[in-house]
Amino acid sequence: MSDGMSKATLPGLAQIRDEIDRLDADIQALISARARCAQQVALVKQAEDPEATVFYRPEREAQVLQKVMARNEGPLHPEEMARLFREIMSACLALEHPLRIAFLGPNGTFTQTAALKHFGHSVQTVPLNTIDEVFREVEAGAVNYGVVPVENTTEGIVTHTADSFLTSSARIIGEVELRIHHHLLVAEGTRVESISRIYSHQQSLAQCRKWLDAHFPKAERVAVSSNAEAARRIKGEWHSAAIAGETAADMYGLVKRHECIEDNPSNTTRFLIIGTESVSPSGEDKTSIVVTMKRNQAGALHDILAPFAARGINLTRIESRPSKNDIWTYVFFIDFEGHQDDPRVREVMSELDPVVSDVKVLGSYPRAVL
Template identity: 65%
Template sequence: MSDSPSSWPDLATLRDRIDDIDRQLQVLINQRAECAQQVAQSKMAAEGDDTHFYRPEREAQVLRQIMERNQGPLSSEEIARLFREIMSSCLALERPIKVAYLGPEGTFTQQAALKHFGHGAISVPMTAIDEVFREVEAGAVDYGVVPVENSTEGVISHTLDSFMDSSLQICGEVVLRIHQHLMVGENSRPDKISTIYSHASSLAQCRKWLDAHYPHAERVAMPSNAEAARKVKGEWHSAAIAGDMAAELYGLTRLAEKIEDTPDNSTRFLIIGRQEVPPSGDDKTSLMVSMRNQPGALFEVLDPFHRHGVDMTRIESRPSHTGVWNYVFFIDFKGHTASSNVQQVLQDIGEKAADLKILGAYPRGVL
């Protein structure tokens, strides 16, 4: 039969073919990089000092097209990741993007930043979410990455509160599967662990596993998982719960992997910047709405979405800064502010709301 082992090319022939394909890929990738440089020159000639080298809507469109035309054997997501890194390196030739994220190094937020922007971006760790906002607002960095909600533990209130006093725009989103690992340094033995460090959210996400395996160990909340990993590196009888990046960065040994109680545990991160993003063809919009404290206020927020056929994907309420028992609604929905039905929703809500703020219209997460 034609598919029998005897009909296959010999190993030397296959290796020669791989080498030839690699040479072709290298030439094509460099041709793409040269084209990216020409794009940068064209942008600068047309836009001058206001040039935006990174275009979220364009990159989302390119990645979607790559995934749609993929025929395997590599998965569409894996192919998109490869192209993400190629695009990141090409963009760095135009001008490297500086991205602030909630640090220190090794956090899930840094992992999300690298997933979204690629390794060609310059990532800058910040110690708090509001510092990420300030760095972007001041122009010290181009973009920021902040967590906004976890599928197990819910909304990150600090991020939502930061939008109340900020003029920044949401430029994109990225969803990261969160895998928690129990890890130790070289001075700790598994049977002697008396303290376990991690971020409070991660401790909560692994509560059942910890109850079953380390019921008597003290659980100590830290500012971040990465900080927990760094702390246990030189300690005795302690362990940290953190992710892959932290384990590699601080040279820790994984005692147990994927200990999160919910297998599909994920965190959504927002990309914040200073420019509005044009439609990409598959978008989301985020709003902040302040309603007058009166009966039926929530209905007046929700009804326009139903009447105009706009799909709401999330709604959260937070206490307002303007008065006791006043609340602000944070709303995500499918669609872009440029579309007519979304504009009708915004008009209807605006007529009833005390305040309406568009936080951003941006491409739905691709990877």
């Protein structure tokens, strides 16, 4: 055997179960002790600043999860161990201050799944109809944070999210990456050969285009506001199907007729966590900025990128969008490694000021851990 023990020296089943029971009691006692510490943290924070207490610290949670993964010795995978701690941290934070998290709804969307992956299941998720509404509720203080999709590895940038940042005061405080698996869902009793209409969000239809061409070339493809809405619609339609994820299938009691039908098996969506406060450095951070170009300036993009290259700062994303203020002018959304308080980043920002019309820092935040 791999651990050097012979079959004869293995403990009996009853003995192993007794050991599990003992370990469970120890784990439970330690979780309770951690929860009491969380309550003490809340009291200290409130005593220091009763009017502006911030209970959720993204950089602190990222550091805890990074340490969990670094010291993991198996047999559980490091990410699985981090997910367990994510839920413990979520429950403990709820003792300090229950969080309300807005997301692009309705219930059952991938954005809700991303919110729960990032914050854990001890938060209250609030579904909203549009990305604009998520931004407005965060700015108004009606919710603590919001979760919005920003880019997909297959379909690229989510333009509604990018454009919202141009006029919003909300800041990016975190990110989460979610592997997207699409399933063909049907209601009980629906026969595959009778399917003449397939509902889904337009991006999901695009992400499954080749599979649909091969398996349902004659079916009408109907774009709706979300995958969850697609799942809701087919409950009463015997000739329809929906493309959606696991959460929507469970929520609406649908049958997965075909699983993982996305054309790209590595299909991943990146979501941003938005709030109103700044985030301190975690040690592994990213910064997002919006740069407005000067009109008709030759070599402007080179002038923007050169300071990053000179200091060895890695760009992780660059996207252009039309400016909302002037025709034929453009803004660039740039993500790069590092925190805005880092000396190298400060040097880059000071060099950008003279060569661009405007630079808006959307936020510095911990890189996605899970």
